[in-house]
Amino acid sequence: MVMDFLLPSPPKSWSADKTSAFHAKITAPVNASIQPAGRHFLAHARRHIHSRTFSEDEKATNEAEAAAKAANGTAQDDSDLGDEPEDPAMLRRDPKDWKDQDQYAVLGLSALRYKATEDQIRRAHRRKVLRHHPDKKAASGGLHDDGFFKCIQKAFETLMDPVKRRQWDSVDPAVSDSVPNAKSKGDFYKLYAPVFLRESRFSNTQPVPQLGNAESSQEEVESFYDFWYKFDSWRTFEWMDKEDGEGHDSRDDKRYFEKKNKAERAKLKKEDNQRLREIVDLALSIDPRIKIFKEQANKQRNAKKREKEEAEKKAAEEAAAAAIAAEAAAKAAEESEKAAREDGKKNKELLKRAVRKEKKNLKALIKDNNYFLPAGQTPGPVEVEKQLELLDALLDGAKGLDQLEAVRKTLEDGVKSGNIAEIFKAEVAKRS
Amino acid sequence: MESVVIGINFGSTNSSIAVLAPNGHFNVIANADGERMIPSVVGFSGDEEFSGTQALQQAVRNPKNTLEGFRKLIGKKFEEVKVSSDVTHPDMVSKDGVPAYKVNFKDQEHIFTVPEVVTKLLQHVHEEAEAYLGAKVTGAVLAVPTYFTEHQREVLSQSAAAAGINVLQIIQEPVAAALAYNFGQAPVKGDAQDKTALILDMGASSFDVTVLSARSGIYTILETAHDEALGGAAFTEQLVQLVAQEFKKKTKVDVIGNKRALLKIATAAEITKKQLSRSPMAPCSVESVAEGLDYHGSINRLRFELASTKLFAKCNELIEHILEKAELTAGAIDEIILVGGATRMPKFQSRLRDIFPETTMRLEQESDEAITVGCAAQASLIAGFDKEDIVASTKENITVTPHTVKPIGVVGSNDEFITIIPNHTPLPAKRVFEFGQAAAGQQEVYFALYEGEQDPLPPKKEKVEKVDIGSDDEEEEEEDELPAKPTFHKTTLLAEVVLKELPAGAKAGELKIEATVQVDVTGKTTITLREKKSGKQVRAESA
Ligand SMILES: Nc1ncnc2c1ncn2[C@@H]1O[C@H](COP(=O)(O)OP(=O)(O)OP(=O)(O)O)[C@@H](O)[C@H]1O
Ligand SMILES: [Mg+2]
Numbered sequence: 001m002v003m004d005f006l007l008p009s010p011p012k013s014w015s016a017d018k019t020s021a022f023h024a025k026i027t028a029p030v031n032a033s034i035q036p037a038g039r040h041f042l043a044h045a046r047r048h049i050h051s052r053t054f055s056e057d058e059k060a061t062n063e064a065e066a067a068a069k070a071a072n073g074t075a076q077d078d079s080d081l082g083d084e085p086e087d088p089a090m091l092r093r094d095p096k097d098w099k100d101q102d103q104y105a106v107l108g109l110s111a112l113r114y115k116a117t118e119d120q121i122r123r124a125h126r127r128k129v130l131r132h133h134p135d136k137k138a139a140s141g142g143l144h145d146d147g148f149f150k151c152i153q154k155a156f157e158t159l160m161d162p163v164k165r166r167q168w169d170s171v172d173p174a175v176s177d178s179v180p181n182a183k184s185k186g187d188f189y190k191l192y193a194p195v196f197l198r199e200s201r202f203s204n205t206q207p208v209p210q211l212g213n214a215e216s217s218q219e220e221v222e223s224f225y226d227f228w229y230k231f232d233s234w235r236t237f238e239w240m241d242k243e244d245g246e247g248h249d250s251r252d253d254k255r256y257f258e259k260k261n262k263a264e265r266a267k268l269k270k271e272d273n274q275r276l277r278e279i280v281d282l283a284l285s286i287d288p289r290i291k292i293f294k295e296q297a298n299k300q301r302n303a304k305k306r307e308k309e310e311a312e313k314k315a316a317e318e319a320a321a322a323a324i325a326a327e328a329a330a331k332a333a334e335e336s337e338k339a340a341r342e343d344g345k346k347n348k349e350l351l352k353r354a355v356r357k358e359k360k361n362l363k364a365l366i367k368d369n370n371y372f373l374p375a376g377q378t379p380g381p382v383e384v385e386k387q388l389e390l391l392d393a394l395l396d397g398a399k400g401l402d403q404l405e406a407v408r409k410t411l412e413d414g415v416k417s418g419n420i421a422e423i424f425k426a427e428v429a430k431r432s
Numbered sequence: 433m434e435s436v437v438i439g440i441n442f443g444s445t446n447s448s449i450a451v452l453a454p455n456g457h458f459n460v461i462a463n464a465d466g467e468r469m470i471p472s473v474v475g476f477s478g479d480e481e482f483s484g485t486q487a488l489q490q491a492v493r494n495p496k497n498t499l500e501g502f503r504k505l506i507g508k509k510f511e512e513v514k515v516s517s518d519v520t521h522p523d524m525v526s527k528d529g530v531p532a533y534k535v536n537f538k539d540q541e542h543i544f545t546v547p548e549v550v551t552k553l554l555q556h557v558h559e560e561a562e563a564y565l566g567a568k569v570t571g572a573v574l575a576v577p578t579y580f581t582e583h584q585r586e587v588l589s590q591s592a593a594a595a596g597i598n599v600l601q602i603i604q605e606p607v608a609a610a611l612a613y614n615f616g617q618a619p620v621k622g623d624a625q626d627k628t629a630l631i632l633d634m635g636a637s638s639f640d641v642t643v644l645s646a647r648s649g650i651y652t653i654l655e656t657a658h659d660e661a662l663g664g665a666a667f668t669e670q671l672v673q674l675v676a677q678e679f680k681k682k683t684k685v686d687v688i689g690n691k692r693a694l695l696k697i698a699t700a701a702e703i704t705k706k707q708l709s710r711s712p713m714a715p716c717s718v719e720s721v722a723e724g725l726d727y728h729g730s731i732n733r734l735r736f737e738l739a740s741t742k743l744f745a746k747c748n749e750l751i752e753h754i755l756e757k758a759e760l761t762a763g764a765i766d767e768i769i770l771v772g773g774a775t776r777m778p779k780f781q782s783r784l785r786d787i788f789p790e791t792t793m794r795l796e797q798e799s800d801e802a803i804t805v806g807c808a809a810q811a812s813l814i815a816g817f818d819k820e821d822i823v824a825s826t827k828e829n830i831t832v833t834p835h836t837v838k839p840i841g842v843v844g845s846n847d848e849f850i851t852i853i854p855n856h857t858p859l860p861a862k863r864v865f866e867f868g869q870a871a872a873g874q875q876e877v878y879f880a881l882y883e884g885e886q887d888p889l890p891p892k893k894e895k896v897e898k899v900d901i902g903s904d905d906e907e908e909e910e911e912d913e914l915p916a917k918p919t920f921h922k923t924t925l926l927a928e929v930v931l932k933e934l935p936a937g938a939k940a941g942e943l944k945i946e947a948t949v950q951v952d953v954t955g956k957t958t959i960t961l962r963e964k965k966s967g968k969q970v971r972a973e974s975a
Contacts, residue, residue: 019930020929031833041825
């Protein structure tokens with residue numbers, strides 16, 4: 001549950017050392033009956049019986065679930081099997097032709113096929129039996145037809161016997177074993193990864209290295225192709241054996257069939273090895289990583305050569321550049337000197353003007369302050385003269401704009417604090 | 433042989449069976465004739481004994497030896513039965529104080545007690561289930577109305593056991609219906625669902641109304657009431673009256689008091705009534721009603737609804753009464769679950785809209801199958817349990833729990849009270865929810881927990897008695913005011929907690945603070961605040 005408002009800071013009055021405060025109890029709970037049904041009630045009962053807290057119970061049930069799963073995958077849940085519709089034609093199949101039936105489809109495992117685990121096959125079988133048991137069909141008024149039921153049993157037998165299952169998986173027509181088209185366009189990894197994944201099932205060595213992606217290292221890619229060129233396959237072709245049908249039960253006939261089958265199996269096996277090799281060849285020939293690795297190797301070879309060339313070239317270039325730079329620097333120095341000279345002229349002019357202005361300011365300051373006479377008294381020429389003399393002395397002592405500014409600031413401060421006369425005197429004494 | 437567990441709804445009129453199908457759904461199973469409803473009827477004819485459809489088929493011909501309506505007599509004493517209108521059979525006798533039926537069977541008088549008859553029916557149900565499934569039924573869950581006493585449940589359990597049924601559990605009918613709809617059961621881990629349902633169950637013989645709360649998936653019945661004058665049979669009776677009047681008009685023959693004639697009409701009217709739920713007009717034909725005269729007519733829905741106006745009004749009254757008793761407004765009901773065949777009547781549903789203009793009505797399940805499905809769901813849930821454990825879990829020390837009286841919650845931005853743990857929540861309870869921190873860079877957050885109270889209800893408008901002309905489109909729609917969802921305000925500050933030293937530099941609302949509030953059986957409250965990224969947390973527990 002997510003609340004649609006945000007938590008504020010504690011109120012101002014909250015004392016810093018406190019983390020919680022409890023003020024009241026909830027209104028006293030009253031007893032009532034809860035209904036003993038549903039899984040949440042069961043959880044409640046479990047907590048009560050074992051006096052567990054919520055989190056203890058959660059932990060315990062999670063553990064129990066995990067343990068149960070580990071012990072046997074026979075949880076009641078069959079959702080992993082899907083719910084595939086039954087083809088009516090399949091339901092009418094003659095169980096005599098069980099060898100030609102799709103063993104997985106009969107059990108409703110078309111989606112899983114060679115990936116189906118033993119447990120899944122068991123559960124799928126049980127499900128089909130429930131649906132197709134002849135007793136049940138008869139009871140519900142259906143025909144007493146156990147044809148499909150027999151098909152189910154045959155499929156189950158086949159898939160539960162590891163040897164027979166391998167024989168069937170080897171020739172399962174619903175799983176492609178084609179060699180990809182060399183010309184087909186598209187993403188190499190998307191095209192070939194599923195092919196190698198599907199072929200992996202035939203490997204005697206497991207796990208089987210997979211195609212990987214553009215990020216795979218050279219080492220990984222190389223060991224991948226290495227593995228697949230040495231692929232050790234269990235694929236077998238017994239399922240295609242011609243039956244030594246009726247009438248051929250003499251020993252000679254039998255031997256004849258056996259020999260023929262054996263030869264045929266060997267031939268198919270050879271073809272299959274050939275087929276796999278073609279796939280690997282094809283993949284190798286268009287694997288973009290291989291191209292990149294080749295280019296990289298090429299580059300490396302060329303790199304040294306180029307490096308040397310480049311170093312030489314660089315040295316020459318650097319020498320030339322240095323010469324040019326030196327020339328430019330000399331020119332720049334000359335120019336900047338000239339500029340500085342001109343600047344100097346200009347600056348002096350400005351400085352003079354500023355000094356003049358500053359002196360004027362100071363004069364005005366003294367005048368504005370009534371030549372340090374008390375207010376109301378008109379200064380006579382003597383007073384004016386005296387003060388201006390003192391100012392001249394001060395100005396003589398205060399050299400440069402900086403000092404003049406400093407003097408003005410001090411005097412201005414004096415104006416503010418009302419003791420300008422004393423400050424002026426002190427300044428004069430200090431500077432002259 | 434494979435073995436399965438099933439759910440059985442043993443209704444007073446119909447029974448049915450459901451089972452968990454491979455696809456994860458619960459299917460109500462059909463008998464050999466493709467019927468999903470098994471009439472709760474037992475009959476005797478000559479040397480033969482029937483149950484279900486076959487027994488019903490010979491009911492009119494052989495009423496003396498046809499037993500129905502016996503479910504409500506389960507566990508009752510003969511004296512209790514005699515005074516009430518429960519006597520459905522002319523020859524009821526007492527056998528050691530237990531009500532029993534006197535019937536003619538194999539040319540002899542036989543006496544079967546109510547529990548014995550129940551056993552016969554359940555045996556039949558059990559056999560049908562095994563025949564259909566082709567499997568051994570290893571256990572069953574049954575449901576009973578809320579007003580069944582402990583003794584009645586015990587007697588039912590024994591009768592079922594005598595029929596060879598391993599009774600895993602007997603649950604309440606409205607609870608089964610709620611389970612069938614997975615009501616309030618779906619929460620993902622930690623995300624509690626607190627909801628309230630109104631369960632309306634109109635079978636043939638009774639109208640049962642129940643208010644059920646789900647708190648974190650645990651059900652509590654808040655209020656329940658029923659009225660036996662408001663079952664589907666009462667509505668059929670309206671039709672019977674109409675037909676009898678018309679028959680008299682046409683033939684001048686009065687059938688009042690003529691039991692056999694009325695029974696015949698009732699059988700036809702029952703079918704007509706169901707058809708009227710689907711079409712605005714339905715035929716009604718009875719051969720040889722009385723004095724060799726047939727009745728052939730048709731009845732339109734309007735007429736039926738007009739004749740039943742009072743009944744419909746009473747249904748709504750009962751609902752309003754129970755809401756009042758539960759101190760709930762119509763707006764406080766989250767879902768209405770319709771159960772029982774008779775709730776299919778369109779007028780019943782449209783009248784409900786007078787009280788609940790917009791409330792969700794659950795009727796995806798066939799209404800007379802919801803209970804069965806719920807029983808099957810419960811059965812598959814407890815199938816793997818030891819019998820002792822099931823029994824132990826239903827004992828009072830577990831089922832009687834303290835419940836909160838008032839809602840506990842927080843106060844939102846515009847001072848509104850937001851419930852975290854509602855009232856009627858069984859304890860111990862735990863709720864987890866999430867906040868953000870309010871201001872950018874805020875490093876301390878403050879959480880306050882309050883108890884609240886419902887705001888007073890708006891004064892009830894005086895209802896003007898509407899003249900019901902029996903049709904939706906002719907009705908002057910009044911300005912329908914939507915029933916308001918109840919609102920709350922804070923009353924008492926319970927606790928304050930502050931989480932400090934949160935990671936610095938977070939944007940407003942960026943830090944996610946998970947608050948966990950737990951209340952144990954004594955009312956002791958524990959609050960935990962935790963910042964989800966840094967794991968920084970504070971835990972505070974009331975005294
Ligand atoms: N389509 C319909 N329209 C109207 N009423 C119907 C319809 N279908 C069934 N009913 C009525 O529903 C009633 C039977 O319902 P249900 O099977 O739920 O009863 P029950 O559970 O056996 O009985 P009770 O609940 O009284 O013990 C009968 O009165 C029947 O006429
Ligand atoms: Mg009912």
